[in-house]
Amino acid sequence: MKYAEVILPLPLRDTYTYGVPIDLEPVISIGSRVIVHFGKRRYYTAIVIDLHEREPNEEYEVKEIHALLDAVPILRRPQLRFWKWIASYYLCTLGDVYKAALPTGLKLESETVVSYNDEFIAESPLKPTEQAVLDVFSGVLKLSLSELEKKTGLRNVLSVVASLMKKGAVEVNEQMKQGFAPKKQTFVRLSDDYKGEDKLQEIFVKLKRAPKQEHLLLRFLDLSQALNPLRNQELSKKELLESSGCNLSILEGLVKRGVLVYYEKEVGRLQVPVCRLKELHSLSENQRKAYSEIHEQFAQKDTCLLHGVTSSGKTEIYIHLIDEVLRKGRQVLYLLPEIAITTQITERLAKIFGDKLLVYHSKFSDNERVEIWNRLLNETEPLLVLGVRSSLFLPFKDLGLIIVDEEHESSYKQQDPAPRYHARNTALVLANMHGAKTILGSATPSIDSYFNALSGKYGLVELQARYGNSLKPNIIPVDIRDLKRKKLMKDTLFSPLLVEKIEDALAQGEQVILFQNRRGFAPVIECKSCGWIPRCINCDVSLTYHKYRNELVCHYCGYKILLPHQCPECNHVELHPMGFGTEQIEEEVKTHFPQVKAERLDIDTARTRTAYERILDNFEQRKTHILIGTQMLSKGLDFDNISVVGILHADSLMNFPDFRAHERAFQLMAQVSGRAGRREKQGTVILQTSQPNHSLIQLIEKDDYPQMARLQLTERSMFRYPPYYRLIEIVLRSRNESVLQDLAQVYANTLRKQLGERVLGPVTPPVTRVQTLYIRKILLKIEIAAAITPIRELLDSVYCEMQRYLPFKQLIVHYDVDPL
Ligand code: ADP
Ligand code: ZN
Ligand code: ZN
Numbered sequence: 001m002k003y004a005e006v007i008l009p010l011p012l013r014d015t016y017t018y019g020v021p022i023d024l025e026p027v028i029s030i031g032s033r034v035i036v037h038f039g040k041r042r043y044y045t046a047i048v049i050d051l052h053e054r055e056p057n058e059e060y061e062v063k064e065i066h067a068l069l070d071a072v073p074i075l076r077r078p079q080l081r082f083w084k085w086i087a088s089y090y091l092c093t094l095g096d097v098y099k100a101a102l103p104t105g106l107k108l109e110s111e112t113v114v115s116y117n118d119e120f121i122a123e124s125p126l127k128p129t130e131q132a133v134l135d136v137f138s139g140v141l142k143l144s145l146s147e148l149e150k151k152t153g154l155r156n157v158l159s160v161v162a163s164l165m166k167k168g169a170v171e172v173n174e175q176m177k178q179g180f181a182p183k184k185q186t187f188v189r190l191s192d193d194y195k196g197e198d199k200l201q202e203i204f205v206k207l208k209r210a211p212k213q214e215h216l217l218l219r220f221l222d223l224s225q226a227l228n229p230l231r232n233q234e235l236s237k238k239e240l241l242e243s244s245g246c247n248l249s250i251l252e253g254l255v256k257r258g259v260l261v262y263y264e265k266e267v268g269r270l271q272v273p274v275c276r277l278k279e280l281h282s283l284s285e286n287q288r289k290a291y292s293e294i295h296e297q298f299a300q301k302d303t304c305l306l307h308g309v310t311s312s313g314k315t316e317i318y319i320h321l322i323d324e325v326l327r328k329g330r331q332v333l334y335l336l337p338e339i340a341i342t343t344q345i346t347e348r349l350a351k352i353f354g355d356k357l358l359v360y361h362s363k364f365s366d367n368e369r370v371e372i373w374n375r376l377l378n379e380t381e382p383l384l385v386l387g388v389r390s391s392l393f394l395p396f397k398d399l400g401l402i403i404v405d406e407e408h409e410s411s412y413k414q415q416d417p418a419p420r421y422h423a424r425n426t427a428l429v430l431a432n433m434h435g436a437k438t439i440l441g442s443a444t445p446s447i448d449s450y451f452n453a454l455s456g457k458y459g460l461v462e463l464q465a466r467y468g469n470s471l472k473p474n475i476i477p478v479d480i481r482d483l484k485r486k487k488l489m490k491d492t493l494f495s496p497l498l499v500e501k502i503e504d505a506l507a508q509g510e511q512v513i514l515f516q517n518r519r520g521f522a523p524v525i526e527c528k529s530c531g532w533i534p535r536c537i538n539c540d541v542s543l544t545y546h547k548y549r550n551e552l553v554c555h556y557c558g559y560k561i562l563l564p565h566q567c568p569e570c571n572h573v574e575l576h577p578m579g580f581g582t583e584q585i586e587e588e589v590k591t592h593f594p595q596v597k598a599e600r601l602d603i604d605t606a607r608t609r610t611a612y613e614r615i616l617d618n619f620e621q622r623k624t625h626i627l628i629g630t631q632m633l634s635k636g637l638d639f640d641n642i643s644v645v646g647i648l649h650a651d652s653l654m655n656f657p658d659f660r661a662h663e664r665a666f667q668l669m670a671q672v673s674g675r676a677g678r679r680e681k682q683g684t685v686i687l688q689t690s691q692p693n694h695s696l697i698q699l700i701e702k703d704d705y706p707q708m709a710r711l712q713l714t715e716r717s718m719f720r721y722p723p724y725y726r727l728i729e730i731v732l733r734s735r736n737e738s739v740l741q742d743l744a745q746v747y748a749n750t751l752r753k754q755l756g757e758r759v760l761g762p763v764t765p766p767v768t769r770v771q772t773l774y775i776r777k778i779l780l781k782i783e784i785a786a787a788i789t790p791i792r793e794l795l796d797s798v799y800c801e802m803q804r805y806l807p808f809k810q811l812i813v814h815y816d817v818d819p820l
Helices: 077-089 094-101 128-136 145-152 157-167 197-209 211-224 237-244 248-256 285-300 314-327 343-356 366-378 389-393 423-434 447-454 480-485 496-507 582-592 609-620 661-673 695-702 705-718 737-758 788-802 806-810
Strands: 003-007 016-019 033-037 043-052 113-116 142-144 170-172 183-190 260-267 303-308 331-335 357-360 384-387 399-405 437-442 459-463 474-479 511-515 524-527 544-546 551-553 560-562 575-578 598-601 626-629 642-647 684-689 725-734 759-763 773-783 812-817
Touching (some): 003 094, 077 094, 077 389, 077 788, 094 389, 183 211, 183 237, 211 248, 237 248, 248 260, 285 314, 303 447, 314 331, 314 437, 331 389, 343 609, 384 389, 389 423, 423 437, 474 480, 496 642, 496 684, 524 544, 582 626, 661 695, 737 759, 737 773, 737 806
Parallel strands (some): 303 437, 331 399, 474 684, 511 626, 511 642, 598 626, 642 684
Antiparallel strands (some): 003 043, 033 043, 524 575, 759 773
């Protein structure tokens, strides 16, 4: 008898053994999905990770595999090795990794909801079981797999559904689809009235007096080959305008004359349509130098850090590197933080790489993600994947290069649920498994990566000049405490200098960005009489006031209530906002500059991808002149008309009880400042702070990243923090605070017996309760050279020991390796 070891999509430590039925023996392979029974009457999609003939011990009854879903494995060999590494380094289970790695569409389970595609037409006769499943859908569109199983009485309904999915008859439901409308694009074609040469002759005669329209029409005919039925190609409005250099009114002129006609077309989401590919830009001298330095580094090292200021052309360099790797027939993965994947970057890459580009984004539906998965599994042509952190799990065949852009971004770390992996660090491991090179890019590298570059582990390439040698912005700190004392900033968030600069910019037709890393109107509301502050009932935080909806909202759990008319403690009616968020800035912009169009960019206004892109689009096309926002503003956006950036309150970024607070504050402020000034004109950054003499403010003013990094490194080595020590956080949560407190103490003491002073805590985090669970943390500071396996064994044994305490069951425990 043959046995299969499988991983279940559950947080289980072990793999499970199932018997392989005789008829499956010749076809089953490692990396295939199978349907298995687990627990009471529940089915799961499991992954085969080993096949063997070892008899399992007789204590437990071995069940048989229920069905095989794939004749060909859906995983490639190195993927399993990659999963195992993640589980072992990030102290989680293989089941956790499996759950994160596979798109939902590929891991059906009893609860998965399936919907019927009522446009489905069968191309070949359906099997009786398939027909039976579809029959159940009469009158209902959605059913969960367990309901389907009950209604059809079929034992292996999962595999039937899987085959119906392949045929397009049903699809699994997704939650993520919200706000993702099909994308439409406007195309241009020749009007039917002007299809003949004579007709065109006529129009060209008329156009003699409209040379711009003539030029545009010629360009159109050239690009679209409209007169040549064999080579005729579709041409988008956008592309026509761009490549002719004409403005919209000229095109509109031709449309009015009836020569050209617009039509709308829905375009695919996986690929951005382009008709003709563009040539690569040639690199500037500085860029060429950086490019060849990267190659020199790659000759000796696998990883290279590209430290290049905003708009120095890092992306341009990536494009050249990608082109080179694709030409060699290898694949490329280009990672960006979720929010930085915008139409801007997608179109830029699509213009050059055309259908070789695949985009993998969390806002894509599950079906689309499965589509991308399958393309990578089957495609033999080299491909470029532009994706978010989870694209690391795609079935790559042969990666030659991984680019981690904006490598300092903390959103590369997955917080919840496990695996709590860091996509940048994990990318390095994946690259190693493929023999690929990795380039980490940033204008403000993480201290960790910079340290690795200084110590010679990574190559370091610097690119300090902006493309076209435009000037770096002039950063001016403004002392708001002094201004307030002198009554020069009464009842306003804007210093006189900021107002003056904004006025100047607007008068010149230039744009302005205002940054405050807090959304809502005010982070805290206080009763003027008794000092009462409204707090969340689930979490230990104060509620943020959102004036627009007149609501108090918890930013941790979403709990909200209407703003009370009076204080519930003392009935006083004056509730007073303290501090300020983006909403308040927006309101003040309206009073200061009533004629000016302004918009706000934060999670509240950009809930959906479409809303986000619309706000950016409006700003790019100069329909709005002032953009107010949170750190969402700082993510790799390329605008060319911003002359003033206002940072309204630097202090709220700096005063955080976290050893990374200064690193982050520097990165954020430098990134936001980098948006100011392009091309010929130098931009201005007004940095409002009540601590103008703070060393960090001065470092930002001088734009001195290396010095900031040196100071941080000194501190971290002194206080035993990364990159000198590895941190592992043990997070304990419970509804019962006293049990939690007691057991956290016992836990820490037990650990201390073995690890001594490497154990810190238990500590109560700044926010002590989230979503009704109290939290305690134990911190381990481990020598960087220590191997992870013995640590895992030790942690496991302590965890087992803790089971002796009965109330330990009331605790939820997880590890966070390299927490951020
Ligand atoms: P970064 O990624 O460092 O912010 P980008 O690559 O986005 O910089 O470049 C900034 C701007 O300068 C972009 O609009 C880009 O098209 C332009 N640019 C940069 N390098 C070149 C080049 N070699 N040729 C033409 N345009 C360039
Ligand atoms: Zn009160
Ligand atoms: Zn809450």
